[in-house]
Amino acid sequence: MESKIYYTKPSITEKEVAYATDAARNGWGERCYEYVGRFEALFAEHLGVKHAIATSSCTGALHMGLAALGIGPGDEVILADINWIASAAPITYLGASPVLVDVLPDSWCLDPARVEEAITSRTKAILAVHLYGNLCDLDRLFEIGKRHGIPVVEDSAEAIGSIYNGVRAGAMGTFGTFSFHGTKTLTTGEGGIWVTNDTTLFETVRTLSNHGRSATELRQFWPSEIGFKYKMANIAAAVGCAQMERIEELISRKRAIFEYYREQLDGLPVQMNPQDGLGRIHGYWMPTFIVDERIPFEREPLLDRFRSKNIDGRIFFWPLSETGHFESRHETSVSRTLSPRGVNLPSYHDITEEEMDRVVETVRECLG
Numbered sequence: 001m002e003s004k005i006y007y008t009k010p011s012i013t014e015k016e017v018a019y020a021t022d023a024a025r026n027g028w029g030e031r032c033y034e035y036v037g038r039f040e041a042l043f044a045e046h047l048g049v050k051h052a053i054a055t056s057s058c059t060g061a062l063h064m065g066l067a068a069l070g071i072g073p074g075d076e077v078i079l080a081d082i083n084w085i086a087s088a089a090p091i092t093y094l095g096a097s098p099v100l101v102d103v104l105p106d107s108w109c110l111d112p113a114r115v116e117e118a119i120t121s122r123t124k125a126i127l128a129v130h131l132y133g134n135l136c137d138l139d140r141l142f143e144i145g146k147r148h149g150i151p152v153v154e155d156s157a158e159a160i161g162s163i164y165n166g167v168r169a170g171a172m173g174t175f176g177t178f179s180f181h182g183t184k185t186l187t188t189g190e191g192g193i194w195v196t197n198d199t200t201l202f203e204t205v206r207t208l209s210n211h212g213r214s215a216t217e218l219r220q221f222w223p224s225e226i227g228f229k230y231k232m233a234n235i236a237a238a239v240g241c242a243q244m245e246r247i248e249e250l251i252s253r254k255r256a257i258f259e260y261y262r263e264q265l266d267g268l269p270v271q272m273n274p275q276d277g278l279g280r281i282h283g284y285w286m287p288t289f290i291v292d293e294r295i296p297f298e299r300e301p302l303l304d305r306f307r308s309k310n311i312d313g314r315i316f317f318w319p320l321s322e323t324g325h326f327e328s329r330h331e332t333s334v335s336r337t338l339s340p341r342g343v344n345l346p347s348y349h350d351i352t353e354e355e356m357d358r359v360v361e362t363v364r365e366c367l368g
Ligand SMILES: *Cc1c(COP(=O)(O)O)cnc(C)c1O
Pocket: 056, 057, 058, 059, 060, 084, 086, 087, 129, 155, 156, 157, 158, 178, 179, 180, 181, 190, 191, 192
């Protein structure tokens, strides 16, 4: 059997090991949040935002951010039908409803026209998710949000390295969130971060994230409200600090991997993630192809062939409307067409050209 080609795998060097070891040995007592503070500062600086709060997951960061906007029972949050469940689940934790709308066929992200049609008097936020690092049409989403007085927030978990008109993804919305799960471009094992430029909102989330204890509260252990506990562990943050020192390397490797696949798959009847242009630079968290609609395509035989060659095949996200957990109020035909025709390609930092060639050859056998 040929060696296994994983779809993702973190890049862990001696630096990550050294920092984690130091946190495990020394990061206790008064120093128990030292790496967390450093990680928050490094990330905020990289992104160009004023405030960052490290969390145990992106799911938790979204939960707190949406709670801080006052979203609750009966409210609605608009997001794209094609998404990982983690973007939608926190909306339901608050008793609010995810309203699923269709995506654009080229970016696979929110279609602004469909967003506008879905707005009701209960709409409390538009959740822009930059799928696979592809950027949402933020200019139009912000314009719609402004006109209707609805905040636009960014779930940028997949968009580290993506830049829109010179500003990093996650730094433009009312707030942004990221994930550092082991499959993401930058990892802390499990982890996430919540970011904003809005100092008032930051104070609200800071209090929420500390079990409702305000930074200005003088009484020990006094909760001014019921909050959350989604803090990042110091040892995880130590790994994150090392990864932040390598962030440009981690991003540029993702971009190089995408470029290699794009060149090698040229000529096949597939559409890949959008290329840079129109003020957009892509982080390419996950190189992905969608097989053209004019070609008959069954994904299972391709995945079988991947398995037979010991390659991790990963399918495009399901339309959330197909999971049966949410009301489907709007038609989402683009999402439903894209999803079964989409495949993600292995793209971990240390993947070799020979390994990518094996992936390309397998794709070509199926589609050539
Ligand atoms: C990975 C991911 C999440 C979930 O992140 P966790 O850290 O696992 O909670 C949320 N949103 C998007 C877009 C993701 O890709």
